[in-house]
Amino acid sequence: MSIHQTSFVLSVEDLTVSFDGFKAVDGLTFYVEPNECRVMIGPNGAGKTTVLDLICGRTRATGGSVRFKDQELLTMREDQIVLAGVGRKFQTPSVYEDLSVFENLELSFPRGHGVFGSLFFRRDAEVKDRIQEIAETIFLADLLDEKAAFLSHGQKQWLEIGMLLIQDPELLMLDEPVAGMSVAERKKTAELLNRIIDHRSVIVIEHDMGFVEDIATRVTVLHQGKTLSEGKMDKVKNDPKVIEVYLGH
Numbered sequence: 001m002s003i004h005q006t007s008f009v010l011s012v013e014d015l016t017v018s019f020d021g022f023k024a025v026d027g028l029t030f031y032v033e034p035n036e037c038r039v040m041i042g043p044n045g046a047g048k049t050t051v052l053d054l055i056c057g058r059t060r061a062t063g064g065s066v067r068f069k070d071q072e073l074l075t076m077r078e079d080q081i082v083l084a085g086v087g088r089k090f091q092t093p094s095v096y097e098d099l100s101v102f103e104n105l106e107l108s109f110p111r112g113h114g115v116f117g118s119l120f121f122r123r124d125a126e127v128k129d130r131i132q133e134i135a136e137t138i139f140l141a142d143l144l145d146e147k148a149a150f151l152s153h154g155q156k157q158w159l160e161i162g163m164l165l166i167q168d169p170e171l172l173m174l175d176e177p178v179a180g181m182s183v184a185e186r187k188k189t190a191e192l193l194n195r196i197i198d199h200r201s202v203i204v205i206e207h208d209m210g211f212v213e214d215i216a217t218r219v220t221v222l223h224q225g226k227t228l229s230e231g232k233m234d235k236v237k238n239d240p241k242v243i244e245v246y247l248g249h
């Protein structure tokens with residue numbers, strides 16, 4: 001498939017950032033398709049988190065371009081990028097511990113949509129329906145009234161994913177979503193991600209190779225801020241360059 005025939009959700013071209021002369025991301029190019037789960041792997045310090053920071057506007061690029069559909073993200077603020085439809089989850093869950101699962105999801109429902117005043121009731125119903133739907137997706141439908149503080153670490157991670165999903169992003173970026181999760185929770189998270197990409201694209205940074213195999217549409221291996229290898233997991237894991245970087249022979 002040629003680049004020009006596809007409408008990518010995200011086009012990252014020649015993306016570069018230098019910190020005091022050190023290029024943490026160095027001329028990186030990759031394209032994410034609709035309904036794709038792209039997994040970024042690579043050794044510590046390869047630049048994975050920095051790539052997500054650049055896409056979501058947290059770090060300013062030194063050069064290159066990041067287009068989300070037809071919008072250039074590199075000139076936009078972080079909040080504008082969220083509104084455009086790019087959600088980002090960081091490594092540590094940041095849910096409101098004193099609030100219930102329902103309230104956490106309710107707080108994340110996008111404001112400023114729809115008509116207020118006489119239509120408040122309709123909006124209320126809309127919010128409740130959406131929360132119910134999201135809670136089912138993230139395996140928390142039976143725990144809507146539970147305080148977030150009482151959830152397991154894995155359930156808190158799912159809740160945070162739910163708080164992003166309720167904003168209906170077209171691109172969701174997750175940094176090591178299964179770190180600290182049990183085997184059973186990892187399996188359910190893989191199921192969750194496979195469900196999520198029915199309606200959107202996802203970029204995941206991950207170290208757990210078993211999990212990567214379960215979720216990846218394609219894998220990008222980063223090394224020293226550049227693409228070392230890219231493609232289906234089968235191809236990437238047998239690439240001699242990747243084996244050398246990971247195993248050092």
Ligand SMILES: Nc1ncnc2c1ncn2[C@@H]1O[C@H](COP(=O)(O)OP(=O)(O)OP(=O)(O)O)[C@@H](O)[C@H]1O
Pocket residue numbers: 019024042043044045046047048049050051
């Ligand atoms: N704000 C910054 N200022 C200076 N150097 C930075 C900054 N952010 C990242 N770096 C450097 O850029 C390099 C890439 O870091 P990054 O966190 O993106 O790697 P990573 O692939 O996510 O690693 P890990 O798997 O350990 O999380 C590292 O050498 C890091 O020290």
